[in-house]
Amino acid sequence: MDTQTLRSHQPVSFDLSNGTVKANALTFRSQDHILIFRGKVAVHLVKKPKEGDGTPQPAQAPEAVQQTVPAAGDANTVSPQ
Numbered sequence: 373m374d375t376q377t378l379r380s381h382q383p384v385s386f387d388l389s390n391g392t393v394k395a396n397a398l399t400f401r402s403q404d405h406i407l408i409f410r411g412k413v414a415v416h417l418v419k420k421p422k423e424g425d426g427t428p429q430p431a432q433a434p435e436a437v438q439q440t441v442p443a444a445g446d447a448n449t450v451s452p453q
Contacts, residue, residue, distance in 0.1 A: 375403035384409075391417035 378400040386393040396411030 375401055377401050388417075390420065391415065 378398075380398050383394070383396050384398050393409065393413070393415050395409035395413040398410065399408045400406070
């Protein structure tokens with residue numbers, strides 16, 4: 373397949389899950405998987421907090437609870453009187 377090229381000579385901005393990228397222009401070459409930002413490129417990345425550094429962490433899903441049912445001879449039974 374031929375290389376397809378996408379160019380923007382206008383300012384571009386990308387919102388990422390961990391930050392943003394802003395530039396005055398960009399070129400994308402599809403076959404080579406190359407994205408080139410040009411002119412006053414600004415990248416802002418938010419560092420993922422490490423565990424144990426004192427910052428609150430999001431709650432994790434509780435692990436599955438395994439319940440043991442006693443065997444018939446092991447259970448404490450109360451007989452009616």
